[in-house]
Amino acid sequence: MPTQPFFPNRRDLLSLISAGTISAMLPAKVYAQTHARIVVIGGGFGGATAARELKAYMPNAQITLIESNSVYTACPFSNLVIGGLRDLSAQRFSYDSLSASGVNVVFDTATDVDATTQTVSLSSGTSLSYDRLILSPGISIRWNAIEGYDEEASAIMPHAWKAGTQTTVLRQQLEALDDGENVILTAPPAPFRCPPGPYERASLIAAYLKSNKPRSKLIILDAKDQFSKMPLFLEAWAEHYPDHLEWRGASDDGRVSRVSPSTRTVHTDFEDLSAGVVNVIPPQKAGTIAERAGVTDATGWCPIDAVSFESKLVASVHVIGDATIAAPMPKSAFSANLQAKVCALAVAELMSGHSPSATTLANTCYSYITEDQAISIVGVYHNEDGVLSSVPDAGGISPLAADAGIRQLEAIQAASWFETITAEAFG
Amino acid sequence: MIAWKHATMIILSAAVMGCRSPVEHQRLTPTDPVVSDSDDIEAIALSCSGCHADEARPGIPALSGLSSGDLYDSLSSYKRSTDGSTVMHRIARGYSDEELQRLAEHFGEES
Ligand SMILES: Cc1cc2nc3c(=O)[nH]c(=O)nc-3n(C[C@H](O)[C@H](O)[C@H](O)COP(=O)(O)OP(=O)(O)OC[C@H]3O[C@@H](n4cnc5c(N)ncnc54)[C@H](O)[C@@H]3O)c2cc1C
Numbered sequence: 001m002p003t004q005p006f007f008p009n010r011r012d013l014l015s016l017i018s019a020g021t022i023s024a025m026l027p028a029k030v031y032a033q034t035h036a037r038i039v040v041i042g043g044g045f046g047g048a049t050a051a052r053e054l055k056a057y058m059p060n061a062q063i064t065l066i067e068s069n070s071v072y073t074a075c076p077f078s079n080l081v082i083g084g085l086r087d088l089s090a091q092r093f094s095y096d097s098l099s100a101s102g103v104n105v106v107f108d109t110a111t112d113v114d115a116t117t118q119t120v121s122l123s124s125g126t127s128l129s130y131d132r133l134i135l136s137p138g139i140s141i142r143w144n145a146i147e148g149y150d151e152e153a154s155a156i157m158p159h160a161w162k163a164g165t166q167t168t169v170l171r172q173q174l175e176a177l178d179d180g181e182n183v184i185l186t187a188p189p190a191p192f193r194c195p196p197g198p199y200e201r202a203s204l205i206a207a208y209l210k211s212n213k214p215r216s217k218l219i220i221l222d223a224k225d226q227f228s229k230m231p232l233f234l235e236a237w238a239e240h241y242p243d244h245l246e247w248r249g250a251s252d253d254g255r256v257s258r259v260s261p262s263t264r265t266v267h268t269d270f271e272d273l274s275a276g277v278v279n280v281i282p283p284q285k286a287g288t289i290a291e292r293a294g295v296t297d298a299t300g301w302c303p304i305d306a307v308s309f310e311s312k313l314v315a316s317v318h319v320i321g322d323a324t325i326a327a328p329m330p331k332s333a334f335s336a337n338l339q340a341k342v343c344a345l346a347v348a349e350l351m352s353g354h355s356p357s358a359t360t361l362a363n364t365c366y367s368y369i370t371e372d373q374a375i376s377i378v379g380v381y382h383n384e385d386g387v388l389s390s391v392p393d394a395g396g397i398s399p400l401a402a403d404a405g406i407r408q409l410e411a412i413q414a415a416s417w418f419e420t421i422t423a424e425a426f427g
Numbered sequence: 428m429i430a431w432k433h434a435t436m437i438i439l440s441a442a443v444m445g446c447r448s449p450v451e452h453q454r455l456t457p458t459d460p461v462v463s464d465s466d467d468i469e470a471i472a473l474s475c476s477g478c479h480a481d482e483a484r485p486g487i488p489a490l491s492g493l494s495s496g497d498l499y500d501s502l503s504s505y506k507r508s509t510d511g512s513t514v515m516h517r518i519a520r521g522y523s524d525e526e527l528q529r530l531a532e533h534f535g536e537e538s
Contacts, residue, residue, distance in 0.1 A: 029469065333475050341473040357467060360522065362474040364514050378514045380521025394521030399512055406512050409486060413514070416484035421477060 022169060029057065029348070036061045036351040039120055039130040041110045041289055042094060043067030044335035045074075046136030046321030048425040051103045053344035056136075058351065064104040066120065067095065070115040072426065075194065076333050078163040082171050083204030084212075085371055091163055093136050097427025113293035114362050115314045132347050134309075135295065135302075136321040136336065137287025138162075139193050142300070145283040146186075147258040156261040156421055160201075161193060173277045174208060180215040181276030184266055186256045187222040188283045191301065193322050193331045195228035196377065200367035203233065205279075206241040207370055215247050219273070221256050221266065223283075225249040228330070229367060229377050229397050236369035256280070286323035293317055301325045305386035308356050309343040318343050328390045334363050334417075337424055342383075358384045360391070366414035373407035374414045469528045471522075475530075478514075494537030502527040 002276040010098035036058065040051045043065050051065040072093045095105045113133065120128045141159060149157070158173070160166040177183065183205060187198040202220050203246045209216045219239075227233070237245045248254035258267040265274045285300030295302045297313040299421075302319040303312040306326065311317045320343050321336035329335045338361055346356035361381045366374045380394040398410060475490075483489045490498075505519035506527065519527065 048490070147446060338474055338478055341476075342470065347471060357470070359470040360474070360526070362477075362518055362521065364478060364518070376514050378517040380518060391521040396511060396517050396518065402512060409513075413478075413486040416487040417478050419484055420480045420487070423480060424476060 018237070029345075031348045032060055034058050034348070034351040036059050036131040037129060038063050038132050038134065039128050040065045040134045040136065041113075041120065042136040042138060042287065042321075043072060043098075043105070044136060044138050044321065044336065045421065045425050046138075046231060046340045047134070047332040048072070048095070048098060048338045049340035050103075050134050050136060050320060050344050052098060052101055052427070053341050054347060055102050057344055057348035058310075059102070059328075061351070062104065063102070064106060065095070065098065066106050066108055066110050066122065066128075068107070068109045070095065070107045072098070073163040073211050074333070074418075074422060075161075075163045075197075076421070078167050079197065079201040079204050080368065081163075081167050082160060082174070082201060083208050083371070084171065084174075085204070088163075090169060091167075093228075093422055093426035095426070101427070108302050109397065110289050113289065113317070115294060115317060118316065130316075132316050132318065132351065133293070134318045134320065134343060134347070135287075135290055135293060135323060136319070136340065137289045138322045139284040139286065139331075140288050142283040142285055146256055146280065148261065149280055149282055152262040154280070155261060157259060157264065157280045157423040159280055159282055160286070161197075161281055170277070170279055174205065177213055177276045179213040181213075182216055183209065183218045183277045184273060184275040185218060185220050185279045186266060186281060187220055187224065187227070188281050189223040191325075191327065191331065192281070192284045193329050194365075196233075196365060196367045198222075199227060199229065199233045200369070201279070202245060202247075203236060203241070203367075203369045204371075206237070206245040210241060210244045216276070217243065219275070220245070220247045220254075221268065221273070222247065222249050222254040223256070225251050228365075229375055231400055232375045232397055233367075233369070235400055236373075236375070240370055286319075288321065290323050295319055297325075299325065306383040306388045307358055307386050308346040308350065309339055310346075318347065322359060323394070326388055329363055329388050330362065330365065330379070331362060332365050333421055334365060337421055338363070338406060358382065361388070364417070366410055366417060368414065369407065372411050373404060374411035375407065376410050376414075390403070431451055468526075468533050470534055471526060472530060475534075490534050493535050495531045495537065498535040499531035502531060 009131045038054050040047045052062050055063045074091045081088050099105045108122040108124050110120050111123050118130050158166045158170040160170040185202050206218050253268045253270050256266045264278050265272050286296050286302050290302050291294050294312050297303050302323050304319050304324050309320050310320045321338040322331040363379045366376045368374045375398040377397045378395045380391040381388050505515050
C-alpha cells in the first residue's frame with residue numbers, strides 16, 4: 001500500500017486521540033412552540049431514533065412511541081451470536097433512556113390506523129390521536145411465498161431474520177449438528193432486510209463448521225445470481241472456507257420453491273436437498289401495520305417522498321426504515337437511523353410551518369467474513385425531488401486483495417459502529 | 428497484528444467526519460425557529476453520527492479539538508486519494524468541495 005501524504009505522524013495522532021470530546025457546541029434548531037402530537041409505531045433502529053430526535057427538536061410536543069416488546073433485540077451482530085462468537089444478551093436494549101428523555105413509551109401493539117380521523121388503535125383497546133404518524137415497523141415474513149414455509153415451519157427451519165428466539169434456535173441447531181451433516185441456508189430475492197446479511201451469516205457459520213464440525217459444509221441456495229459485496233465474499237470464501245462453503249445462484253438451480261420441514265428438505269426446480277440444519281431466509285414485505293395504514297403498494301413495501309419520508313399514499317403518515325421503498329439506499333440499521341433523523345427534522349419543520357429541503361444521505365454497512373475480519377460497503381445519496389439516487393463516483397466496497405490488516409481494522413470499526421448506532425437509538 | 432499505517436488511516440478517517448445529533452446540542456431559548464445559513468449543512472451532517480459518537484471508540488474517534496482548516500484538509504485529501512481502503516475515502520467523494528468546507532466549519536473549531 002502506498003503511503004498517503006496526508007497521514008498524520010504518530011505524535012499528531014496521539015494528540016488527536018487525546019483531544020477529548022465535543023468542544024465547540026453549535027446550537028441545533030429547536031422548535032419549542034409546537035405542541036403537536038406525534039405517534040411513532042415501532043421502536044427499532046428507525047422508530048427509537050425518530051422518537052428521541054423528535055423530542056429533541058420539539059421539546060414541548062407530545063411524542064408517543066408504541067412498541068410491542070419491552071426489550072429490543074438487535075439484528076446487527078446477531079450473526080456473530082449464530083456463529084458462537086457473541087452472547088445474545090449483548091443484543092438486548094431497553095427503552096429506559098428513551099422514557100427518561102421525555103418520550104412517552106407505550107408497550108402495546110398497534111392494530112389499526114385510521115388516516116381519516118388520524119387515530120391509531122392499540123391491542124389493549126385504547127386509541128391515540130396524532131397530528132403526524134411515523135411508522136417504522138420493520139419487515140414481516142411472506143409466509144408460504146416458499147411453499148410449506150409457514151410460522152410452524154420456522155420452528156424447525158428457523159429464519160433468524162428477526163433476532164431473539166429464532167437466533168437462539170438456529171444457534172442451538174448448529175451446536176447439535178453432527179460432524180459430517182450439512183447446513184443449508186436459503187437466500188431470498190431482493191428487496192430484503194440487510195442485503196449482505198445472508199452472506200455474512202454464511203461466512204460465520206462456515207467459520208464455526210471449519211473449527212468445530214470439519215466434515216460438515218454449508219450450502220447457500222440463492223434466489224439471485226448477484227448479491228451485495230459479492231466479489232469480496234467470493235474472495236473471502238475461496239481463501240478461508242474452500243471446503244466448508246458452497247454458493248449456488250439462481251441460474252445454477254439455487255432457487256428454493258418448496259420446503260418439507262418434517263424431513264428438513266428443500267426443493268429446487270430439479271433437486272431435493274436435505275440437511276441437518278436448514279436456515280430459510282424467506283421473502284419479506286413491510287411490517288403488517290403498514291398494510292393496515294394503507295401505505296403499502298402492490299410490492300408490499302411503502303413508497304415515500306424521500307425528503308420528508310411522508311407516504312406517497314396517505315397524508316400525514318411518514319414511513320422510515322426497512323418498510324420503505326428507498327433503493328438505492330439499502331434496508332439497514334444505518335439507513336433506518338439516518339432516515340429517522342432526516343424525517344424527525346422534516347416533521348419538526350412541517351409542524352412549524354416550514355418546508356424541509358433536499359439533502360445528502362449516506363450509508364455504511366460492515367460484514368464480518370471471519371471472527372476478526374470484516375468488509376464494508378458505502379453509498380452516498382441525494383434526495384432531490386423526493387427521489388433517492390446514488391451520487392456518481394462515490395461509495396463502493398472495500399478493496400479486493402487487501403491484506404489482513406485492512407480487514408481487521410474494518411472489524412474493529414464495525415464493533416465501534418454497533419456501539420454508536422445502538423446508543424443513538426436506545427441511549 | 429495490525430499495521431500502524433492502517434491504524435493511522437482509520438483514526439484520521441474517523442476524526443474528520445464526527446457529527447452530533449441534535450440531542451447533544453446546547454439548547455437555544457425557546458423561540459421558533461432558528462433559521463440560518465447552516466440549515467442545510469445541519470441536515471447533511473446527520474449522516475455522520477451513524478458512526479461517530481461524542482466519545483472516541485476504537486477505530487472511530489470523536490471529532491473534536493480539530494481546527495476547521497485541518498478538518499477541511501483531511502476531508503479533501505480523502506476525496507482526492509485514489510486509495511479506497513477506508514469507508515471515509517469512499518464517502519468523501521460524494522460531497523462537493525463546498526460541502527466539505529462547510530462541514531469542516533460546522534464541526535471544526537475556528538483556527
Ligand atoms: C442477521 C442480520 C444482520 C444485520 N446486520 C446489519 C448490520 O450489520 N448493519 C446494519 O446497518 N443493518 C443490519 N441489519 C438490518 C437491520 O437490522 C434493519 O435494517 C433494522 O433493524 C431496520 O430498522 P427498522 O426500524 O426499520 O425495523 P426494526 O429494527 O425491525 O424495528 C421494528 C420494530 O417495530 C416493532 N413493531 C412492528 N409492528 C408493530 C406494531 N404494530 N405495534 C408495535 N410495535 C411494532 C417491532 O417489535 C420492532 O421492535 C441486519 C439484519 C439482520 C437480520
